[in-house]
Amino acid sequence: MEVLEHAFVISLQNRKILNKFLEETPRDQLLQIPEGFRNNIWWNIAHVVVTQQLLIYKLSGQPMRVDTALVEKFQKGTVPDGTATEEEINKIKELLFATVEWAQQDYASGLFSDFQEYTASVNVTLSSVEDAIVFNVFHEGLHTGAVLSLLKALKRNG
Template sequence: METEFKITRTSREIYTKLFEKYTLEQLNKIPDGFSNNLIWNIGHIMVSQQILVYRGAGQPLSISDDLVSLYMRGTRPERDATQEEADQIKELLFSTISKTEEDYRNGLFTTYSARKSELGFSLDSIEDAIAFNNYHEAIHLGIVMSLKKFV
């Protein structure tokens, strides 16, 4: 699992750099032909990790219900994210992963509700969920790379 956590941290470092490179206005811009923006993709991967890992394991999430409702699967940006919200998402990118690593090492995840992902991957264990999360983050990184060309 050390490799999986290392991959997640590397992914999150890439996402974090977007906050340094782009203004809030650029993070919020939805280019023509796209249905979301940079900040939505960043918030979405953070929310999805919490849902995949914690909800799947029957544990409470480390993020607010408000963030979940704004960035979960099936949502799209209804309004511009505020600077406060962007700062919160940036901080949560690493704090949520640190907590997940700690909780995993401490044996918090004793059960997992097996299911298939939207893409058909079998998620039978917490390890599957953590590994699939990396795949999911990579998909969104590809979307982010496309979005960056237009902001």
């Protein structure tokens, strides 16, 4: 299996884990920010969806496939506002899988021909959409780890 194809497979597996957290965690816990944390489970899951779009689509000069309002609410540098409507949660549940599938299809069709170089906050420079796809797997793993830490803190405090 080609490396990039495998990156999409890993992303889908990670998204299944995040979706399970979204479906099985009570809403009050999704939105709670435990002491010592800056965000919550909900923010981390929505942030993963938005960041994938920014890294792959925006840096490639392509229109993102998620609403601008979601990007503004969950992109890097934002903080949770303590809310999540049923509509937002359902939209993110859909986008968890659809965004990976769209990116895989759009990559296969050659949509991403341009790319604006970007240095991520972990000091990794992305010079191509392939770099962005691989980096996104790392980024999503970080946020899955954050969700696990948040769940552990909530259980400890609850």
